[in-house]
Amino acid sequence: xxxxxxxxxxxxxxxxxxxxxxxxxxxxxxxxxxxxxxxxxxxxxxxxxxxxxxxxxxxxxxxxxxxxxxxxxxxxxxxxxxxxxxxxxxxxxxxxxxxxxxxxxxxxxxxxxxxxxxxxxxxxxxxxxxxxxxxxxxxxxxxxxxxxxxxxxxxxxxxxxxxxxxxxxxxxxxxxxxxxxxxxxxxxxxxxxxxxxxxxxxxxxxxxxxxxxxxxxxxxxxxxxxxxxxxxxxxxxxxxxxxxxxxxxxxxxxxxxxxxxxxxxxxxxxxxxxxxxxxxxxxxxxxxxxxxxxxxxxxxxxxxxxxxxxxxxxxxxxxxxxxxxxxxxxxxxxxxxxxxxxxxxxxxxxxxxxxxxxxxxxxxxxxxxxxxxxxxxxxxxxxxxxxxxx
Numbered sequence: 097x098x099x100x101x102x103x104x105x106x107x108x109x110x111x112x113x114x115x116x117x118x119x120x121x122x123x124x125x126x127x128x129x130x131x132x133x134x135x136x137x138x139x140x141x142x143x144x145x146x147x148x149x150x151x152x153x154x155x156x157x158x159x160x161x162x163x164x165x166x167x168x169x170x171x172x173x174x175x176x177x178x179x180x181x182x183x184x185x186x187x188x189x190x191x192x193x194x195x196x197x198x199x200x201x202x203x204x205x206x207x208x209x210x211x212x213x214x215x216x217x218x219x220x221x222x223x224x225x226x227x228x229x230x231x232x233x234x235x236x237x238x239x240x241x242x243x244x245x246x247x248x249x250x251x252x253x254x255x256x257x258x259x260x261x262x263x264x265x266x267x268x269x270x271x272x273x274x275x276x277x278x279x280x281x282x283x284x285x286x287x288x289x290x291x292x293x294x295x296x297x298x299x300x301x302x303x304x305x306x307x308x309x310x311x312x313x314x315x316x317x318x319x320x321x322x323x324x325x326x327x328x329x330x331x332x333x334x335x336x337x338x339x340x341x342x343x344x345x346x347x348x349x350x351x352x353x354x355x356x357x358x359x360x361x362x363x364x365x366x367x368x369x370x371x372x373x374x375x376x377x378x379x380x381x382x383x384x385x386x387x388x389x390x391x392x393x394x395x396x397x398x399x400x401x402x403x404x405x406x407x408x409x410x411x412x413x414x415x416x417x418x419x420x421x422x423x424x425x426x427x428x429x430x431x432x433x434x435x436x437x438x439x440x441x442x443x444x445x446x447x448x449x450x451x452x453x454x455x456x457x458x459x460x461x462x463x464x465x466x467x468x469x470x471x472x473x474x475x476x477x478x479x480x481x482x483x484x485x486x
Contacts, residue, residue, distance in 0.1 A: 105230065106160040107237050109171070113137045113156055116168065124168050124217030130383040130390065131206045132213050135359040137170060143352035146207050151175040155202065159234065166219040167230055170206065173247075175199045179347055181210035181428045182253045182273060182445045187458060191248065196451065202242060202250035208347045210275070210428040211390060212254045212443055231262045239448050252446040260444035268446035269459050272466040274473055276431075276438035278413055278424040286414045289437065297435055297481035305410055308402035311372050314411055316382075319357055319364025327357050330366055330379040333395030348393070353381075367394075367411055369403070380407045382415070389416045391426040409436050431476065440476040442469075 110116060118134040125132040140146040141154060152172045159167035177184055180203065191198035204215045216234065218227050238250045255263060264270050283289040290298045317326060331350050338346035356364065367380040380394035391412050396403060408426060416424045426433065434440070447462075449455035 109155040128385045130363045139355035168217045179208040205253040263446040271445045271462045273443035276433040293481045304402045308406035317366045320361025329376045333379040337395035387422045389424045440473040
């Protein structure tokens, strides 16, 4: 643990989120967004998915004003760039070519979860003006910490737009990214949604769904009502698919899923896919907030044509419509989502690079990248399958 002070603020790093009162954490971040909840981050640590051994050493930032906690930040000291989804491998390679260490680095993010949200939780007593001043102070403190420890950088990933605006006012380096989200336009049902698509795209989706759903049964189950066997079945599917794709069983362990089932199951929906004899074929894990559906992980035990699109996209769209959710975030990347009605949306991150030369070069790169992403997003918008842009 380290302590420092700037102005009237006191800073300390803590090596476990469980040293922070869950009610204080959840009050500052809210409980609607599942991934910034204390329960989610605690499960990552308690299960060992996040630890020094996995290259994610917790260094959560606590900011105090005299005796009161006024801000919190999920923060990790990283020895690699896996599980972040804001890709800086080229930066690390440039450091290596110049015989300079890029790792460790400080990263404010939700591990293994590329979804936008708050990255600093504030006390409700702080005004917007006070929050802005505090963000500037936090950025200065993190920058000084990086320099003092001879770390390369700090990074704040997938910041929601309002908080990103506060970061940009504090002169942090900005980086733009792109994801694809589905937006509910008040559709009555799935047929109402596809009725607004061009004929060719609508026919393609109907064909995909017909093939994928042959002799299969799909059911959503609340996470806190799913049986241990259903959770174990999901984990088996998740690990099987990761093993085929990446040669390992995934970032997240059975112990992690067991803990979130126990502590935040009401915010989870398990999609169970079975054949006509009741045998498990595939499963997917979704999270819900007041306004959003988040599709996170899936896996299959057998290969079925079109099943990934059905389990990870079309079932999610149907669920969002039925439950009047406004946005369906099905995860990172994926141009193939566009033809299925997912729109390009901007994602934001902030960065500080301690090395002056690399700071200038990376800043220039981010400016060029932003121009390319703006063009790319426009091109993706032109490929949307809707009869008219809504």
